[in-house]
Amino acid sequence: VITIELLHDIVKQAVKHxxxxxxxxxxESTEFHVEVRLGEVEKLQEAASRGIGLRVLYQGRQASGSxxxxxxxxxxxxxxxxxxMAKLTxxxxxxALPYGDELARExxxxxxxxxxxxxxxxxxxxxxxxxxxxxxxxxDARITNSEGSACSTATGKSLLVxxxxxxxxxxxxxxxxxxxxxxxxxxxxxxxxWGDRQRALGSLDSPETLGLEAAMRxxxxxxARKVRTQEAPIxxxxxxxxxxxxxxxxxxxxxxxxxxxxFLVGRLGEMIAAPALTVIDDGRMRGAVGSRxxxxxxxxxxxxxxxxxxxxxxxxxxxxxxxxLGLRSTASAIxxxxxxxxxxxxxxxxxxxVYKADEIIASVKNGFYVTEMIGFGFNAVTxxxxxxxxxxxxxxGKLAFPVEEVTVAGNFRDMLRGIExxxxxxxxxxxxxxxxxxxxxxMVSGE
Amino acid sequence: MIEPISFFTxxxxxxxxxxxxxLGAALSRGGDYADLYFEYTTLNSLNLEEQIVKxxxxxxxxxxxxxxxxxxxTGYAYCDxxxxxxxxxxxxxxxxxxxxxxxxxxxGVSPSRPARDLYRVAQLIEDEPLPRKIELLNRIDRKARAxxxxxxxxxxxxxxxxxxxxxxxxxxxxxxxxxxxxxxxVMCIADDDGALQSGVSGGGxxxxxxxxxxxxxxxxxxxxxxxxxxxxxxxxxxxxxxxxVLGPGWPGVLLxxxxxxxxxxxxxxxxxxxxxxxxxxxxxxxxxxxxxxxAMPNRRGSLNIDDEGNQTSQTVLIENGVLRxxxxxxxxxxxxxxxxxxxxxxESYRHMPMPRMTNTYLLNGMSxxxxxxRSVKRGLYAVQFGGGQVDITNGKFVFSATExxxxxxxxVTAPVKGATLIGNGPDALTKVTAVANDxxxxxxxxxxxxxxxxxxxxxxxxxIKISEMTVGGTK
Numbered sequence: 024v025i026t027i028e029l030l031h032d033i034v035k036q037a038v039k040h041x042x043x044x045x046x047x048x049x050x051e052s053t054e055f056h057v058e059v060r061l062g063e064v065e066k067l068q069e070a071a072s073r074g075i076g077l078r079v080l081y082q083g084r085q086a087s088g089s090x091x092x093x094x095x096x097x098x099x100x101x102x103x104x105x106x107x108m109a110k111l112t113x114x115x116x117x118x119a120l121p122y123g124d125e126l127a128r129e130x131x132x133x134x135x136x137x138x139x140x141x142x143x144x145x146x147x148x149x150x151x152x153x154x155x156x157x158x159x160x161x162x163d164a165r166i167t168n169s170e171g172s173a174c175s176t177a178t179g180k181s182l183l184v185x186x187x188x189x190x191x192x193x194x195x196x197x198x199x200x201x202x203x204x205x206x207x208x209x210x211x212x213x214x215x216x217w218g219d220r221q222r223a224l225g226s227l228d229s230p231e232t233l234g235l236e237a238a239m240r241x242x243x244x245x246x247a248r249k250v251r252t253q254e255a256p257i258x259x260x261x262x263x264x265x266x267x268x269x270x271x272x273x274x275x276x277x278x279x280x281x282x283x284x285x286f287l288v289g290r291l292g293e294m295i296a297a298p299a300l301t302v303i304d305d306g307r308m309r310g311a312v313g314s315r316x317x318x319x320x321x322x323x324x325x326x327x328x329x330x331x332x333x334x335x336x337x338x339x340x341x342x343x344x345x346x347x348l349g350l351r352s353t354a355s356a357i358x359x360x361x362x363x364x365x366x367x368x369x370x371x372x373x374x375x376x377v378y379k380a381d382e383i384i385a386s387v388k389n390g391f392y393v394t395e396m397i398g399f400g401f402n403a404v405t406x407x408x409x410x411x412x413x414x415x416x417x418x419x420g421k422l423a424f425p426v427e428e429v430t431v432a433g434n435f436r437d438m439l440r441g442i443e444x445x446x447x448x449x450x451x452x453x454x455x456x457x458x459x460x461x462x463x464x465x466m467v468s469g470e
Numbered sequence: 471m472i473e474p475i476s477f478f479t480x481x482x483x484x485x486x487x488x489x490x491x492x493l494g495a496a497l498s499r500g501g502d503y504a505d506l507y508f509e510y511t512t513l514n515s516l517n518l519e520e521q522i523v524k525x526x527x528x529x530x531x532x533x534x535x536x537x538x539x540x541x542x543x544t545g546y547a548y549c550d551x552x553x554x555x556x557x558x559x560x561x562x563x564x565x566x567x568x569x570x571x572x573x574x575x576x577x578g579v580s581p582s583r584p585a586r587d588l589y590r591v592a593q594l595i596e597d598e599p600l601p602r603k604i605e606l607l608n609r610i611d612r613k614a615r616a617x618x619x620x621x622x623x624x625x626x627x628x629x630x631x632x633x634x635x636x637x638x639x640x641x642x643x644x645x646x647x648x649x650x651x652x653x654x655x656v657m658c659i660a661d662d663d664g665a666l667q668s669g670v671s672g673g674g675x676x677x678x679x680x681x682x683x684x685x686x687x688x689x690x691x692x693x694x695x696x697x698x699x700x701x702x703x704x705x706x707x708x709x710x711x712x713x714x715v716l717g718p719g720w721p722g723v724l725l726x727x728x729x730x731x732x733x734x735x736x737x738x739x740x741x742x743x744x745x746x747x748x749x750x751x752x753x754x755x756x757x758x759x760x761x762x763x764x765a766m767p768n769r770r771g772s773l774n775i776d777d778e779g780n781q782t783s784q785t786v787l788i789e790n791g792v793l794r795x796x797x798x799x800x801x802x803x804x805x806x807x808x809x810x811x812x813x814x815x816x817e818s819y820r821h822m823p824m825p826r827m828t829n830t831y832l833l834n835g836m837s838x839x840x841x842x843x844r845s846v847k848r849g850l851y852a853v854q855f856g857g858g859q860v861d862i863t864n865g866k867f868v869f870s871a872t873e874x875x876x877x878x879x880x881x882v883t884a885p886v887k888g889a890t891l892i893g894n895g896p897d898a899l900t901k902v903t904a905v906a907n908d909x910x911x912x913x914x915x916x917x918x919x920x921x922x923x924x925x926x927x928x929x930x931x932x933x934i935k936i937s938e939m940t941v942g943g944t945k
Contacts, residue, residue, distance in 0.1 A: 113522035214863035361529035398868035400890040411868035430942025468709035
């Protein structure tokens with residue numbers, strides 16, 4: 024097992040080998056995954072994994088290493104080779120551990136560990152996956168096939184020790200249930216993947232709820248067609264608004280900012296979006312998937328308001344990017360097992376608005392309700408956005424017919440300013456969440 | 471080349487008779503088939519930015535994955551140690567998938583070697599001294615900055631890995647491989663009075679240090695810088711349905727998304743692919759012959775043996791427009807009776823194998839690229855792409871152009887901004903109306919994701935014309 028003592032020892036040894044600063048991290052996890060298809064168990068996977076990582080600085084030069092081998096020889100080799108590599112890289116003034124006064128003083132209990140996840144039997148997990156698929160298959164005669172349903176659980180422990188005086192560890196659980204029914208009509212097949220992921224078993228949507236929702240989502244894709252190319256108002260369903268927010272992160276990531284590789288460079292304090300938009304990253308929501316007591320460098324996590332009523336308030340930063348920009352870290356460091364910390368979000372969301380999703384749809388005379396997107400067409404440097412989309416066409420405030428094989432395109436600068444309505448339907452199914460949003464116009468490309 | 475059997479038995483306390491006994495443990499509750507996948511991998515990376523080497527990283531991982539197949543069911547477990555007791559525990563866990571009771575006892579295996587070596591390398595990149603690798607990065611950085619005064623920044627990285635694998639199966643085979651892989655990546659940012667654009671280039675494969683000649687490094691640098699500078703002039707991309715000409719090389723990602731994934735045997739066996747049940751039918755114009763070939767020397771997607779121990783091969787997927795074959799792994803091959811194609815791949819010992827592409831490309835045609843462009847009145851000429859994605863079930867796929875131009879009256883004119891192209895797999899290739907004779911494979915940068923697993927792949931294409939495709943611009 025990986026202990027704080029082992030990591031302390033690694034840090035001490037690294038310093039002895041000549042490192043001026045050192046940081047050791049450890050992860051241990053046990054994972055379980057079962058997939059059921061057409062009622063039968065198809066895959067069952069169970070394993071435990073672990074690893075330790077070391078980052079050192081040698082007079083401002085940085086290197087890192089990791090190993091899954093915890094034998095004394097492998098650990099010694101990790102320490103000596105990492106220090107030796109650091110002697111050969113360049114002096115980087117911004118590369119350093121956090122200042123001592125920035126480090127978390129205590130490891131807060133954020134309710135990340137649910138013993139009932141560990142207590143679940145294999146039979147029960149199979150049953151959950153089976154029930155979700157059954158609910159989906161029973162929903163409608165047109166659900167004729169299934170990609171299956173999966174139940175996954177994991178328990179993990181993260182540890183971090185550095186030579187600046189931090190030592191901490193925390194445990195967490197996660198459970199996820201996913202189901203993917205296939206609907207068929209007139210020779211056309213459509214699949215929808217739907218699921219939920221939570222830290223606590225009790226917060227997970229029931230298998231029946233997930234199965235029925237997945238079936239509805241597959242069925243409503245049937246008999247879709249292209250539309251003609253036109254500019255139109257766009258309503259993004261909450262699950263796709265989530266993806267837009269994921270793209271937006273790349274534009275506020277401290278690395279994009281100091282590299283000047285974001286369209287939001289130099290815009291702090293400026294109005295970048297409609298006043299209705301508030302975007303928050305919160306590392307301390309109790310029991311949430313993205314919560315953790317300290318970040319990848321040992322700073323106490325916090326809530327950071329990124330956009331407040333349309334004004335850009337903060338970028339998301341770790342120690343390195345904060346020093347490059349002359350700002351303070353927002354405790355957004357993610358520590359990969361190998362490599363320097365990167366910037367990531369915790370629980371990243373758009374604050375809910377006042378409108379019901381139905382009201383937002385009803386406000387559109389002629390426009391596109393996007394319920395799925397495909398592809399990776401976002402350029403954070405320019406803000407240009409272009410992705411494949413499917414959903415329903417809206418006529419006179421009502422969902423008129425399903426649409427597929429079209430793209431929606433625009434530039435994030437205009438899209439952010441063009442947000443006209445924000446829904447009240449915020450729900451976390453992972454680390455990113457957004458309510459339904461309406462954007463005044465984008466280009467829909469089809470026939 | 472490292473000899474995998476002696477590598478593992480020499481480095482760890484494990485013998486061939488242990489392996490035979492472990493296969494027996496995997497089948498202790500019955501089951502049709504079991505295999506053990508031993509892996510020892512080291513990964514190195516080096517990153518240069520702002521003209522300094524910001525970090526050097528080295529990771530080492532090893533472990534064993536145990537799989538047991540019983541009918542359509544698969545049990546899988548792995549351990550992060552190469553230790554008989556730990557592997558036995560994993561084997562007994564995976565064994566739970568089978569319920570027939572009695573096992574065969576130890577399963578005899580006979581050692582063999584891959585029939586060929588597609589990536590014999592004089593010197594592994596990981597054995598190069600760090601200062602020598604740093605020199606390569608510096609060279610690219612200098613060259614990129616010299617391209618144009620508007621190139622403000624270059625990020626250069628070199629990632630190399632060396633993976634030794636050993637696969638033991640209950641069919642009695644014991645075969646290993648040692649697999650080098652390297653990738654250089656260059657990203658340039660151009661800044662023209664605050665207007666920013668980026669360009670990306672790079673390449674690699676299953677190669678050694680000698681692959682990265684000065685000439686090739688300079689080419690990467692120039693290419694990334696050129697793309698960034700060109701984009702400074704780009705107009706808004708057009709929106710709507712139009713003729714599209716794809717240039718040679720990386721635009722082959724079209725094949726990967728439009729037909730490649732849809733022809734993986736697992737999706738078809740389960741009737742979930744838009745191509746299910748279409749074997750022998752016309753799915754492309756007769757100008758199109760598409761192959762997947764894992765047996766090409768030194769390519770990023772190549773393997774001597776796949777991750778189930780079977781020899782890789784060239785598989786014809788589409789021949790003169792007619793669907794001819796699927797990409798098979800062991801499980802699909804067992805269940806459908808189709809022959810193995812050597813496409814059972816996995817990301818690591820922590821993952822189960824499944825049917826995956828290797829190097830996928832379209833064969834040359836008779837046209838010339840000049841004639842193809844001349845034949846277009848109004849259309850899009852796309853030469854560089856970012857990623858793509860496909861919905862296997864309805865066949866809809868996208869891929870995003872990062873460098874494209876308008877074609878007007880048979881001439882390539884203005885550069886346009888990035889745009890996503892969208893199409894339908896089963897009919898996209900039926901609209902291929904011309905294929906040129908300039909087939910190229912990509913430089914060796916592709917990574918394919920499926921079901922949470924990433925594997926290195928290659929794509930290739932000659933210049934082709936598609937009579938109609940939806941282009942997702944804004945104008």
